[in-house]
Amino acid sequence: MFTPETSRHFTAHVDPVTHMTFYVLSTRVAPLQQNFYFVNAPCEPSRRYLWFYCAFPPAPGKCAGVLDFASDEVRFFPDTYTQSAESCLVDECTGNLYWGSSLGIFMRTPHPQDKAVRITRMPEDAVAHLGSSMATHLTFSPDRKELGVDIQTPNGTYGSYIGTVNLETGAFTQWYRTENGVPYNHAQFCPSDGDTILAAHECSINIALGKRMSPALTAEGIYPRLQLIHRDGSKEMRRPLNNYATHEWWAADGKSIYYCSKNHIVHDRLGSHEPEAVCYIPIEGGNGTWHAHCTRDERYFIVDGSRQSMGLSWWRGCASTVRFWNNDTKKLCELVHRHPVVENWTPEDPCPYHIDPHPRFVWSDEWVSFTTTVAGRVDIALAPVQQLIDATR
Secondary structure (H helix, E strand, O other), X not given: OOOHHHOOOEEEEEOOOOOOEEEEEOOOOOOEEEOOOOOOOOEOOOOXXXXXXXXXXXXXXXXXXXXXXXXXXXXXXXXXXXXXXXXXXXXXXXXXXXXXXXXXXXXXXXXXXXXXXXXXXXXXXXHXXXXXXXXXXXXXXXXXXXXXXXXXXXXXXXXXXXXXXXXXXXXXXXXXXXXXXXXXXXXXXXXXXXXXXXXXOOOEEEOOOOEEEOOOOOOOOOOOOEEEEEOOOOEEEOOOHHHOOEEEEEOOOOOEEEEEEOOXXXXXXXXXXXXXXXXXXXXXXXXXXXXXXXXXXXXXXXEEEXXXXXXXXXXXXXXXXXXXXXXXXXXXXXXXXXXXXXXXXXXXXXXXXXXXXXXEEXXXXXXXXXXXXXXXXOEEEEEEOHHHHHHOO
C-alpha cells in the first residue's frame, strides 16, 4: 500500500508543541503547493494518486500537480490552469481530475502523455456572455452521471445558475437562477439524493458600488447561508444555529449537513430537526473556527482556524492551527499548533492565494490532508489519524 512513508518525496515533520507527526511533500514543481479546498479529496481510495494545487506568484490562478505513488514521480500540468481552483475534483474510480473555468469544464488523466479534454463549454445562451466561472465547486451526482455546477456571473451582478452537466453529452440543465446581485456558490451534490444540491448564499453584491456585502437577513430574520436547491426548481433554506453558518459540507450518507458557526461545529439532520452543536472549539486570539470535516461515521472531526497575527485575528495569509475533535470521548487535541506567516505577507500586503489549511479526512479516514507552512513556504501535507485518536482516548 502506498503511503507518504514509502515515498521519497515526503519529509517527516514533528510539531514541537503537539508532538504529532505529519509528512510534507517536499519535492517542488511550483513555488506554492497546497491542499484542495476541504469539500473534495485531493486523492482517490486506491491511494495511488495525490493531486495538489500549484501557484506561481505573482501570477493569479492555479494549476494542478500530481504525485503518482506507483512510479513515485511528481508531475505538473500547466494545462489545468484555472482561477476557480476550488472546483477541482478527483474521480475516485480513475484518479482523473475535473475542473471548471470560464471556458467550461475539463478533465485530464494523471498520465503526462494524455491531453486535457473539454467536457462542456459555457452554455450557449445568456450564460455564455455573462459567465465568469463554470463552477466554484464540482461534485458528482450519486449515480456519477452528472456534475453539479454553480455558474458565476461577473462579480455576481447577474446572480448565479445552479444546475448539472451531463458527463456523457456535456449538456447543461438549469435548476435554479438567483436574483441579480445574489450569487450562490459552493454547490455540492447530496451524496444520496440526485435531486438535491446544497449551495451557499455567501454574500450579496451592491450592484451600484460593485462591492461584496454580507447577505441581508430574510424578512423572518434568518441568516440565509444554507440553501438546498432541488431539481424541480424549488429550494429550501435551513435556519442555522446561532443564526450564522459558514463552510458547510454533507455527511457521507447525505442525511445531514454540517457547518461551522461561531466556534461551534453544527450538525443539521435534514427534515424538521433543529440543528445541534457537536462541539465548541474556541481558538485563542483568532476569529473563530474556519473549516471542518468529519469521518464517514461522523465520530471524528478535523478543524482549522486563525491565530492572532500582527495584532489582528484574521487576514489572508495569517498564522493558523489545525485541531482534532473526538466526538466519542468529547476530547480535543492539536495536530499543528501554529502555521507561521510566510513569504513576508502582512495585513497590508496579504496572500493573494487561498492558503488556509482546509483539512479533511482521506484514504478511508486513516489520514488527513491539509496545507501547511511549517517549512517556511506553502506545502501540502498528510498526517496519520490514529495518533490523534490515541491522544484523545
